[in-house]
Amino acid sequence: MTSGEPTHLPTLEEVARVAGVSRATVSRAINGGSRVSPQAQAAVDRAVAQLGYTPNRAARSLVTRRTDSVALLVPETGARFVSDPFLTGVLQGVTTALAGTELQLVLLVAQHAGDTARQLRYLRSGHVDGALVTSHHGNDELALEMSRLGLPFVFGGRPFDPDSVAVPYVDADNVNGGRLAAEHLIGTGRRRLATVAGPADMSAAVDRLDGWRRALEEAGLHADAVEHGDFTIDGGTAAMERLLRHHPDVDGVFVASDPMASAALQVLRNFGRRVPDDVAVVGFDDTMLATTTTPPLTTVRQPAEEHGERMVEMLLEQLAGSPPRLGGEILPVELIVRESA
Amino acid sequence: MTSGEPTHLPTLEEVARVAGVSRATVSRAINGGSRVSPQAQAAVDRAVAQLGYTPNRAARSLVTRRTDSVALLVPETGARFVSDPFLTGVLQGVTTALAGTELQLVLLVAQHAGDTARQLRYLRSGHVDGALVTSHHGNDELALEMSRLGLPFVFGGRPFDPDSVAVPYVDADNVNGGRLAAEHLIGTGRRRLATVAGPADMSAAVDRLDGWRRALEEAGLHADAVEHGDFTIDGGTAAMERLLRHHPDVDGVFVASDPMASAALQVLRNFGRRVPDDVAVVGFDDTMLATTTTPPLTTVRQPAEEHGERMVEMLLEQLAGSPPRLGGEILPVELIVRESA
DNA sequence: CTCGATCGTGAGAGCGCTCTCACACCCACG
DNA sequence: CGTGGGTGTGAGAGCGCTCTCACGATCGAG
Known part of the structure; x- marks a missing residue:
């Protein structure tokens, strides 16, 4: 069944022999075929089909110095990556956008x-010919290192200091997202507002908090009720519990990711608070999770798939020879109103 | 790591020159270093460190005919893959197990x-040197094709007809999972039992249904209330609605995946049924979703990460030269009791 | 001592491909 | 009829690496 003997793969040489032309001509015919006569092209096509030929990537890569593959670099450990529905959404966008290319x-x-x-x-x-970098924490060390590499790349999420660290990136309009959440809660009459923010070392978390704070201050409300979580369910549970302990009179909470928001709903229930009657909750992401909670989450939608697709497009531009456009592309966010707020 | 020049990568040749030995010796020193004198080894190590040398994979691959990479083949479209928490769990196990190797x-x-x-x-x-195949539908066409390839591979999930299609695979004990769900519902006094099963063309779905049916029949209960869903949330919603329409008196449901079970909870709530008071619900997977629903899901846990890890281990055995062990490794499942049943 | 075995080493032949270059051929133009 | 400029083609030189093979040095056994 599974033969121990690996089948012999046909080479360019053999295709050339079968087609009755030289290796060089076969190579030309296979790669775009400029300067190849129709007869030669046809003969090569026939030979390729007959032998089931596929170019050996290693050999090609050795001379072209291209690998026809790009890396998706995930600085998180696997556990974290895979349990974050936003990141898996980005992954989906990446594979979709790559599907139209020869890139692996x-x-x-x-x-x-x-x-x-x-x-x-x-x-x-x-x-690899290029890299996509997701979910980066901390300072901009990685962005700086990447810049030094001289390899095309695109970041998902802006660097901390985009003015001094100029890299190409795609990001959601997190600031506006925080603002939308705040305005919705304020607009529905909530006055004792608090937020479960993300990690203080991630720009997405900082931006969401920033937009939130500004909207609260503009409305003349205090913006000092803040607890940080790490974007995970467990982190959300702990942060929400701290929040209720420190601010028991809260009537509206913005939770900066859907996993944390779903955890917040559980905590609120355990504390005997009804959602949205006693406390309104707004999440962030609008992933699958948002529809499976009780009540379904009102949340700020960020387009995860499109995020991944745009990253690929920006990388493809660089691979095609364009200079990297330093700076970001900001994707719009949108408030999705369900039942939790 | 100083200049931003179009970096010239050091070659074996240069390492050899710096170390004062031949290319062949450097090659030996780098690959396991048998038959290399301590002095030569040390000189090479020093040169490698000094130049920041990394072997060119393409060149190596060209001669060794190995690529040091394995494929994770996902016959689903990206959307489906990424939105299934079980599959992302498998992916996590795969990356974890691969982390200890040189394989990409x-x-x-x-x-x-x-x-x-x-x-x-x-x-x-x-x-690639080998392949991991996940989430396969339909007949065993793919398994047969893979066998013909002569490439090491491991399936996730058994083939439909494991007797005539002998391939190496890892699978959960789905039959027992269905049984555990049934026994729990029966043991807690439910008598009007129904199930939302998975797609009839996936062996995992068939097996869960099989175990469920057998347990019901052994208990003298009817096992004819069955609706099929496609393992997704939307599929679960539709299937659960059909179920309630056809069997309005149901008091216990086994839903064959957590995404579908979370959907079932929503449907039951919309129909005014309390869970678990009116209807008990048992899910399958025990992914993140199971803890975020209201009430939290009682569900059959299958070890997704371990699933991925075992697949990698079985593949590594083959890559090391062992003949593929045709047949499966069945991972145990376990009932996790929460509040929905 | 002599002899064969063992060890460390280097020379050199490719792996399968792309790409430069030279060349034969064809066509229009003066 | 030359001449110049295309156009299609093949020969051949590598890309960076591994691996076989031959060779001198070393060593223990006889």
């Missing part, structure tokens, strides 16, 4: 915290 | 239904 996706997931050195070494060694 | 993961997601021809062509062309 190599998944480069961090093995443990602080594993970026290994990942960078891989990128530096010419194994 | 190439994601091969179907571009559209019936795209397997393209995927098979890719596999056949020697671009």
Whole structure:
């Protein structure tokens, strides 16, 4: 059944022999076929079909110095990546956008915290033509390293200091998202507002908090009820519990990710608060989770798939030779009103 | 890591020159280093570190005929893959298990239904050393094709007819899962039982239904209340609505995946049924979703990560030269009791 | 000592492909 | 009829690596 003997793969040489032309002509015929006579082209096509020929990528890559593959670099450990519905949405957009190309996706997931050195070494060694970088924490060290690499790349999410660290990136309009959440809660009469923000070392979290704060201040409300979570369910549970302890009179909460928001709903229920009657909750993401909670989440929708697709498009531009456009493309967000607020 | 020049990558040749030995010796020193004197080894190590040398994979692959990468073949379209928490759990296990090796993961997601021809062509062309195949539908065509390829591979989920189609695979004990769900519902006094099963063309769905039916029959209960869904939320909603229409007196439901079970909870609520008071619900998977629903799901836990890890281990055995063990490894499942049943 | 075995080493032949270059051929133009 | 400029083609030189093979040095056994 599974033969131990790996089948012999046909080479360019053999195609050339069968087609009755030279290797060079076959190569031309296969790659876009400029300067190839119709007869030669037809003969090659026939031979290729007959032999079931596919070019050997390694050999081609050796001379062209291209690999026809790009990396998706995930500085998180696998667990975190895969349990975040937003990130999997981005992954979906990436695979969709790549489907129309010849490029393969190599998944480069961090093995443990602080594993970026290994990942960078891989990128530096010419194994891929470009890289997509998702979900980056902390300072802009990674962005700086990537810039030094001289490899085309695109970030998902802006760097912390986009003025001094100029990299191409795609981001959601997180500031406006925070503002939309605030305005909705204020507009529906809530006055004791609080937020479960994301990690203070992620720009997405900072921006959402920023928009939130500004909207509250403009409305003359206090914006000091803030607890941070790490965007996960467990982190959301802990943060929401702290929030209720410190601010028991809260009547409206903006929770900066859907996983954390679903956790917040559980905590509120455990504390005997009704949602939305006693406390209104607004989430962020609008992933699958938002529709499965009770009550369904009112949440700020960010377009995860489109996020991934745009990242690929910006990378393709660079691979086609355009200089990287330093700076970001900001995708719009939108408030989706369901029942939790 | 100093200049931003179009970096010239150091070659074996240069390492050899710096170390004062021949290319052959450097090659030996880098690959396991048998038959290399300690002095030579040390000189090479020093040169490698100094130059920041990394072997060119394409060149190596060209001669060794190995690529040091494996494919994760997803016959589903991206959307489906990424929105299934079980599959993302498997992906996590795969990346974890691969982390300890030199192997890279190439994601091969179907571009559209019936795209397997393209995927098979890719596999056949020697671009990867092996393949992991997840979530396969329908007949055993793909399993047969894979067998013919002569490429090491492992399936996630058994083939439909494991006796005539002998392939290596990892699977959960789905039959027992269906049984556990049934026994729990019966044991808590439910008598009007129904199930939302998975697609009839997936072995996992068939097995869960099988175990369920057998347990019901052994208890002398009717096992004819069955609706099929496609494992997604939307599919679960539609199936649960049909179920309630055809069997309005149901008091216990086994829903064959967590996404479908979360949908079932919504439908039941919309129909004014209380869970678990009026209707008890048991899900399958025990993914993140199971804890975010109201009430939290009682569900059959299948070890998604372990599933992925075992697949990798079985593939590694083959890559190391062992003949593929035709037949399956069945992972145990476990009932997790929460509040929905 | 002599002899064969063992060890560390380097020379060199490719792996399958692309790409430059030279060349033969054809056509229009003066 | 030359001449110049296309156009299609093939020969051949590598890309960076591994691996076989031959060779001198070393060593223990006889």
